[in-house]
Amino acid sequence: MKNLTCYTLFLILLSCSADQTQEEASVANPYYDQAFAYLDAGKADSAFRYFDQARELFLANKDSLRVAACLIQMAITLTNQNDYFGAQETSLQANDYLDVENPQHHIYLSSNFNNLGRSTYLLKDFDRAISFYDSAIQFSDDSLNTRIFLNNKAKAYHDNKQYAEALKIYEHIIQENSKNPREYARALTNISDTRWHQNPAYNAAPHLLTALHIREQENDKWGKNSSYAHLAAYYEQKRPDSALFFARKRYAIAREIKSADDQIMGLQMLIRLSSPDSTKWYFDVYRRLSDSVQLARAAAKNQFALIRYEVEKNKAENLKLQQENAVRNLQINRQRTITGMVSLFAIALIGGGMYWYRKRKQRLELEAQNRIKASQLRTSKKVHDVVANGLYRVMAEIENKSDIDREGILDRLEDMYEKSRDISYEAEDPPIQQIDYHQKVTDLLASFATDSTKVLIAGNDSDVWADLSVEARYEIEHILQELMVNMKKHSRASHVAMRFERHNHQFSIHYSDNGIGLPPNFQKGNGLVNTGNRIKNLQGDFTFDTGENGLKIRMTFPLS
Numbered sequence: 347m348k349n350l351t352c353y354t355l356f357l358i359l360l361s362c363s364a365d366q367t368q369e370e371a372s373v374a375n376p377y378y379d380q381a382f383a384y385l386d387a388g389k390a391d392s393a394f395r396y397f398d399q400a401r402e403l404f405l406a407n408k409d410s411l412r413v414a415a416c417l418i419q420m421a422i423t424l425t426n427q428n429d430y431f432g433a434q435e436t437s438l439q440a441n442d443y444l445d446v447e448n449p450q451h452h453i454y455l456s457s458n459f460n461n462l463g464r465s466t467y468l469l470k471d472f473d474r475a476i477s478f479y480d481s482a483i484q485f486s487d488d489s490l491n492t493r494i495f496l497n498n499k500a501k502a503y504h505d506n507k508q509y510a511e512a513l514k515i516y517e518h519i520i521q522e523n524s525k526n527p528r529e530y531a532r533a534l535t536n537i538s539d540t541r542w543h544q545n546p547a548y549n550a551a552p553h554l555l556t557a558l559h560i561r562e563q564e565n566d567k568w569g570k571n572s573s574y575a576h577l578a579a580y581y582e583q584k585r586p587d588s589a590l591f592f593a594r595k596r597y598a599i600a601r602e603i604k605s606a607d608d609q610i611m612g613l614q615m616l617i618r619l620s621s622p623d624s625t626k627w628y629f630d631v632y633r634r635l636s637d638s639v640q641l642a643r644a645a646a647k648n649q650f651a652l653i654r655y656e657v658e659k660n661k662a663e664n665l666k667l668q669q670e671n672a673v674r675n676l677q678i679n680r681q682r683t684i685t686g687m688v689s690l691f692a693i694a695l696i697g698g699g700m701y702w703y704r705k706r707k708q709r710l711e712l713e714a715q716n717r718i719k720a721s722q723l724r725t726s727k728k729v730h731d732v733v734a735n736g737l738y739r740v741m742a743e744i745e746n747k748s749d750i751d752r753e754g755i756l757d758r759l760e761d762m763y764e765k766s767r768d769i770s771y772e773a774e775d776p777p778i779q780q781i782d783y784h785q786k787v788t789d790l791l792a793s794f795a796t797d798s799t800k801v802l803i804a805g806n807d808s809d810v811w812a813d814l815s816v817e818a819r820y821e822i823e824h825i826l827q828e829l830m831v832n833m834k835k836h837s838r839a840s841h842v843a844m845r846f847e848r849h850n851h852q853f854s855i856h857y858s859d860n861g862i863g864l865p866p867n868f869q870k871g872n873g874l875v876n877t878g879n880r881i882k883n884l885q886g887d888f889t890f891d892t893g894e895n896g897l898k899i900r901m902t903f904p905l906s
Contacts, residue, residue, distance in 0.1 A: 375400050375403050375404060375412070377396045377397075377399040377400035377403060378396075378397075378400035378403075378404075378412070378416070380396045381393045381396035381397040381399075381400055381416075381419070384396060385419070390423050390426065390427065390646075391646075391649055391650065393419070393423065394420055394423050394424075394650065394653055395653060397416045397417075397419050397420050397423075398416070398420060398660070400412070400416050401413050401416035401417060401420075402660070404416065410443040410444075411443070411444075411450070411451065411454070413440075413443045414440045414441075414443040414444045414451075414454055414458070415454060417436055417437070417439050417440035417443070418437065418440045418454060418457055418458045418461065420436050421433045421434075421436035421437040421440060421458070421461050421462075421465075422461050423650075424436060424465075424650065425461055425464055425465045425468070427643075427646050427647060427650050428468075428643055428646075428647060429647060429650055429651070430465040430466075430468050430469050431465075431469075432650075433461065433462075433465040434462060434465050434466065437458050437459075437461050437462045437465070438462070440458050441455070441458060444458070446485070449487075452485040452486070452487055453485075453486075453487070453488075455481070455482075455485040456481075456482045456483075456484075456485040456486040456487075456491060456495070457482070458482075459478050459479070459481040459482035459485065460478070460479065460482040460494075460495055460498065462478040462481075463475045463476070463477075463478035463479040463482060463495075463498060463499070463502070464498065466478055467498070467501070467502050467505075472502045472503075472505060472506035473506070475502045476499055476502050476503065476506075479495050479496075479498050479499035479502065480499070482495040482498075483495045483496060483499070489522070493519055493522060493529065496515050496518065496519055497515075497516075497519060497532070497533075497536070499515060500512040500515035500516050500519070500536065500540075501536075503515070504536075504539075504540050504543070507543075509540050509541075509543055509544035510544070512536075512540050513537065513540050513541065513544070516533055516536045516537040516540060517537065519533045519536075520533035520534060520537060527563070527564050528560075528561070528564055528566050528569060530560065531556075531557040531558075531560040531561050531564075531566070531569055531573075532557070532569065532572070534553050534554075534556060534557040534560075535553075535554060535557040535572060535573060535576055537553065538550040538553035538554050538557070538576075539554070539576050539580075542580060550576075550580050551577075551580065551581075554573060554576055554577050554580060555577070557569075557573055558570065558573035558574075558577065561573055567599055567602060567603050568603060570595075570599050571596060571599045571600055571603060571605070571608055574592045574593070574595045574596035574599060575592075575596050575608070575611065575612070577589075577592040578590075578592040578593040578596055578615055578619075579615075582615070582618070582619065586619055589615070589619055590616070590619040590620065593612060593615040593616050593619055594616065596608070596611075596612045596615070597609060597612035597613060597616060600612050606635065606638075606639045607639075609635055610632065610635055610636055610639065613628050613629075613631060613632035613635065614632065616628045617629050617632060782808075783808075783811045783814075783819055784806050784807055784808050784810070784811055786823070787803075787806050787811075787822075787823070787826065787846075788803060788806055790823065790826055790827060790830070791803055791826065791830060791844055793830075794830040794833065794834055794842075798840060799833075799834075799839060799840055799841075799842060800840065800841050800842065801842045801843075801844070802841070802842065802843040802844070803843075803844050803845075804843070804844070804845040804846070805845050805846040805847050806844075806846050810846050810847065810848055813905070814853070814905070815906065818853075818884055818903075821880045821881075821883060821884055822855070824876075824880060825855070825877050825880050825881070825901070826844070826855075828873045828874070828876065828877050829857055829877070829899065830842075831873065832873060832874070833859055833861070836861075836862075837859050837861030837862060837863075837896070837897065838861045838862050839859035839860050839861030839896060840861075841859065841860045842857075842858070842859045843856075843857070843858045843859070844856070844857055848905065851904060851905045852902055852903070852904060852905065853902065853903055853904075853905050854900065854901065854902045855900070855901040855902075856898075856899075856900055857897075857898065857899040857900075857901075858896065858897065858898045858899075859896045859897055860895060860896040861896045861897060862896075863892035863895075863896055863897050864890065864892040864897060868892075881901055881903060884903035884904075885903060885904055886901060886902050886903025886904070887901075887902060887903075888900065888901040888902075
């Protein structure tokens with residue numbers, strides 16, 4: 347049954363692709379048609395010879411797909427004749443003529459990998475067999491064929507004692523087979539048998555009997571043979587009388603379907619289960635049948651060994667002819683190679699030059715765009731720091747001081763106007779005056795003090811700012827201004843403290859207030875992002891500490 351199934355499966359695959367390849371088969375090949383005629387007549391040896399002759403003709407006409415089809419049929423025949431190594435070798439040769447990228451070749455690839463899996467499984471190399479079945483499944487585009495390949499893979503897992511993996515596949519198969527009684531019965535039998543092997547205490551009888559009942563209704567003789575075998579094995583240790591009943595049924599159905607292997611396995615179980623007076627008769631039948639099968643298979647194996655020898659001899663002769671042709675064409679090929687290499691070098695040189703030119707052009711354009719973006723970012727940052735925060739500082743002073751210094755405010759507005767003009771003309775930032783910088787810091791912080799908000803300053807003396815670079819003073823001024831603006835906008839603080847200190851070549855700024863702190867889902871705005879960037883420009887770092895008692899910020903950077 348297994349041999350017939352492999353031939354039938356491949357014939358189905360061929361019929362599915364007949365319409366696709368009919369136009370390609372423009373040259374008639376009588377050997378190919380005759381090979382199938384012998385195959386239908388059960389003459390495997392003659393079919394094997396004609397498939398090889400058909401392969402040679404297809405090879406001469408450069409029909410790689412038909413060459414692969416012939417090799418696959420030859421490989422299946424070798425598997426059925428128990429020449430598993432020869433089957434593997436022939437199947438691997440067939441793969442050389444198939445293109446995994448061509449969808450029309452996928453049905454041939456799936457069948458070939460299935461045969462590789464089957465021959466490897468029969469050699470008890472279960473891990474490699476599973477790998478081949480995976481490839482068969484990968485290239486299968488038919489649900490029925492896929493279920494067959496999955497079932498083969500699960501069987502390999504089962505025999506390798508990987509019952510959990512086998513069950514996963516069987517359970518997947520049974521979900522898809524619910525509308526097909528025969529396939530459902532097969533899947534149900536496999537699941538029950540696997541669960542029983544995984545757990546000997548498992549009661550497999552109900553599902554095995556259900557599967558048998560379905561097969562009896564369908565008159566599925568091969569299916570009944572399987573059910574009888576599984577039930578006999580299950581009951582052998584639990585209920586020997588039931589096991590004997592199903593073993594007799596299995597032997598009877600095996601004779602009806604003319605399966606020598608199943609008859610032998612049935613007789614083996616009958617010998618173990620029968621009474622002593624029956625055991626001798628069963629043993630005699632078993633010995634005669636086993637000897638007959640072994641002799642027939644040995645003869646077939648020898649016959650196919652001779653056929654394979656002739657095939658290999660033909661291959662060697664063809665190879666010799668190919669070598670002679672290669673020698674005759676060597677000089678032409680060398681000349682073509684030299685010409686091709688020169689052409690490729692010229693093409694590569696031209697292509698490389700064009701590629702380098704395009705890349706250079708793209709790089710220059712990207713650098714120009716990045717410079718524009720960087721300029722826009724600097725301008726935006728200056729507008730935020732100089733104009734926006736400066737205006738807010740003036741607004742805060744006007745709002746919170748009763749005695750307004752009109753001249754001072756006008757001076758600051760005029761200063762912001764000049765700075766905004768400088769920004770518009772992309773002028774460089776004016777150098778920061780280093781004289782009385784601590785007084786400038788005091789004025790900046792004090793401008794945010796009101797009757798309701800007290801600002802305390804500590805450590806702001808001329809010594810603390812000594813030797814601080816002009817760039818660092820510029821960045822600190824805008825950092826302090828940004829902190830005070832954010833305090834004024836958001837904190838609701840009544841007391842603000844700012845402390846400056848330098849220690850061990852580190853400059854630190856400590857800010858604290860008794861406001862509402864930061865919200866739980868706080869995200870930094872543009873101002874604080876700019877503040878962080880300024881600290882990074884000084885190779886420093888800053889941290890936040892918030893709670894019910896307000897906000898604390900600590901900023902540090904190294905002194906050069």
